[in-house]
Amino acid sequence: MTAHKTTPSRSRRRTNGPAHASARGRKGQVWGGLAALTVLGAAGFAAVGWTSPQDAPKDSRSTEQAKPVESSTAPAARPTRSPKPSPSPSTPVKPTIPATGPGTFTTASGTSAKAGTGTTLRYRVDVEDGIDLSAADVAEQVERVLADRRGWTADGDSAFQRVAGGATDFAVRVATPGTVDKICGQYGLDTGGELNCSVSENVMVNLERWLLATPVYAKDVTAYRALIINHEVGHFLGHGHVDCPGPGKPAPAMMQQIKGMHGCVPNVWPYDEEGRYITGPAIP
Template sequence: MNAHRSPSAVSNGAPRHRRGRRARRRPRRTAAYRTALVLGVLLLLAGAYRLTAPIGAKASTAAPSASAPPSPTASASTEDGAKTKTKTDKKSGGKPFPDLSAIPSSGPGTFTTATGGKARFGGSSRVLTYRVQVEDGIGISAASVAAEVDRVLADRRGWTADGKTGFRRVSGAVSDFRIRLATAKTVDRICGEYGLDTGGEVNCDVGQDVMVNLKRWEVGTQYYPNDITAYRALIINHEVGHFLGHGHETCPGPGRPAPVMMQQIKGLHGCKVNVWPYDDEGRPLTGPPVQ
């Protein structure tokens, strides 16, 4: 049967020899292929390194200069220097600024009214009476504050320069408005009753009261480091200006006097310091209204 026929010697010998030779050659070709593949990969990697290495080196060189933070020592030194300068600047009269910790931040909330009165000064078309009051226990006399307020309101560069407005200080129980010097917490409380947040730092005009923060009265701001008397004039003129119906204004242009109704404590915005609503010639020093 063909299925069980054994192959002849000739037909079995030669083919087996050829298959054996092919079997021996196949590993050589595989090894050659592997060698070529490895060499190709190495060449590709070498080329990639030549292309990417210079770019990576440039980025790593530029990165530190672009992202390096400022020196903490320099920053701290600058801040400390600014704080020291604030404490050692001089007021008028050559006296150093008071230590902020020595200024009381709170008081009893009761006031002493300056005695005596003042003859009318300014115009007669609209004469307003005022009282000067100082919170008890802060170490400042009502008489000394009243003298400064009188001087400011009577100045020819003040609100009376319009030729109509006049003022007269009284000491009785009734007046058109009151100028009250008080501690920060008392100012915050009284101004807060009208929905204003003075934050322990600023003054306000509410109802019939012009509330003056003791800290501002004693220290001023960075824009008036050498003349606390001038800054007190700004406080009085600004807050009385609100009582007279004037709103906030802004700088009219670089180098020009800052309007007295400008919130100068927030910056001058290119203007020069100024504490009066009128100049020496009786011309109003105003700016665009704040919207």
């Protein structure tokens, strides 16, 4: 999670039969009867395979609709073409993550509402230039995390407001692994191209972790992003690393979950639904 120093942080219509004229005399009646039988017989054959419009499926393209009566004079059916295979939507596409970037950043514009009732901490969101991330999208996600009632505002002392300029207390900065290593290294932290860190006024987020999370959170990357923000902002607020409080218990946000869960169950928030702080034994 955090680096730390040497030891760190389609219906077939039914057609009506031809109209019948009445004939006088018995002969006429016989022939009329024969004609009627003929028509009825024909109508009976025509009824084979006919489906009532009420029973026909709504989708006019459905192959389950009424089928035409088989006839030796009917043209041979054209062979249907198999649809071209398409890529499976479940096949994940691994994003391209550059090893390093220019070290310059774009700051998300606009200002958020204040979140929390405590002392307001002004922050900005920066995204390193040259990576395929929108600073506005990242800022929206960070805002949601910091405004969540299970986040650090639950301590009653902290409030957050995102700004685009002016004086700030800290910055959340998403950058390539190489740039994170460089900035964190300036303060003696070894992030090894894998970790995030919080140094001085910089909450540094490794692009690889932001996009891929960790194996425990691989199916819920959004949750892991919340863990990154809560963990690193927690350091900025002065919280240190803690260990798992016990098997089956929620992992504290300040636990280095990237290094193993140690029996704890995944959790990304500093506080629970009842406003209780989730912590564990302190790590020296």
